[in-house]
Amino acid sequence: MPSTDSSTTAVLPFTMGPALLFCPADRPERFGKASERSDAVILDLEDAVAPADKKGAREAILEQAGSAEQGTGGLEPSRTIVRVNPVGTQEFELDLEALARTPYRTVMLAKAESAEQLRSLEGYQVIALCETAAGIVNAASIAAEPNVxxxxxxxxxxxxxxxGLSSRNDDGGYRAVALHSRSAVLLAAKAAGKEAIDSVYVNIPDLEGLSAESRDAVSSGFGAKACIHPNQVAVVREAYAPTDEAVAQATELLEAAAAAGTGVFQFKGKMIDGPILKHAEATLRRARH
Known part of the structure; x- marks a missing residue:
């Protein structure tokens, strides 16, 4: 298996997404389908698995990884994330022991609260899940860690x-503290040059609400959104995929910028500068993805 020594593990930009799908790690019969239906699967050893079933969940991941080595199936490491239990718990230590015997090197750390915790995961590429008050307050220092x-x-x-009781108001919108936290994580991630992933939408039947929230996520700068049900994947993908019209407009604008050869120019009656060109470039990146 690959070494977990940080000196031999290159930290690459996060390119999975836009639809990341959680799958309970104690349900190995779902692993393949979850991977096929999403842009990346998150094998969950934390909240989705009851304490009594965590040992079996780790064994399921090891068995699946062994099948992949023998060429009889398995998940692509480049499209697989494993969510581990919080640092400081016995389950975390057992999770790491199991992971060391697999090819999976992208980890989601549940309840990340400090930069120091990330050093327990040297050799892994880490998505830090900030889901406590301490995690939100320390988001900037967490994002700055090299393996994040x-x-x-x-x-x-x-x-x-x-x-508190709920992150959302009666109308389905986030409460102020949740909106603040969402923005804080986005800003911290982008300031450190890292990717930002939006939280799950727990009202599974409400695909219209998910669509609206996903469109806001991509417009705000989140590079991906996590899903908890396969039916949510297509909605997230659609929100992230630019329309043909948007792609054509972005292409035309960038071609005009290249022809103008100046920092600021006029295009179709509007003044165009650097930020507007960056929006166009982002549209084409999403189209290519």
Whole structure:
């Protein structure tokens, strides 16, 4: 298996997404389908698995990884994330022991709260899941750690850590503290040059609400959104995929910028500068992806 020595493991930019799908690690019969239906699968050893089933969940991941080595199936390491239990728990140590025997090197750290915790995962590319008050407050220092490739925020665990009742108002929109936390994680991630992943949408039947939230996520700068049900994947992908019209407009604008050869120019009656060109470039990147 690959070494977990940080000196031999290159930290690459996070390119998975836009739709990341959680799958309980104690349900190995779902691994393949979850991977096929999403842009990346998150094998969950934390909240989705009952304490009594965590040992079996680790064994399921090891068995699946062994099948892949023998050429009889398995998940692509480049499209697989393993969510481990929080640092400081016995389950975390057992998770790491199991992971060392697999090819999976992208880890989601549940309840990340400090930069120091990330050093327990040297050799892995880490998505730090900020879902407590301490995690949100320390998001900037967490994002700055070299092995961190992205930050994600968790709404419901966050409100629970605050002693609250729900992250959303009766109309389905986020409460102010949740919106603040969402923005804080996004800003911290981008300031450190890392990716930002939006939280899950727990109202599974409400695909219209998911669509609206996903469109806001991509417009705000989140590079991906996590899903908890396969039916959510297509909605997230659609929100992230630019329309043909948007692609054509972005292409035309960038071609005009190249022809103008100046920092600021006029295009179709509008003044165009650097930020507008960056929006166009982002549109084409999403189209290529």
């Amino acid at each position: 490739v992205g930050l994600m925020w968790g709404a419901e665990d966050l409100l629970a850590s605050l002693g």
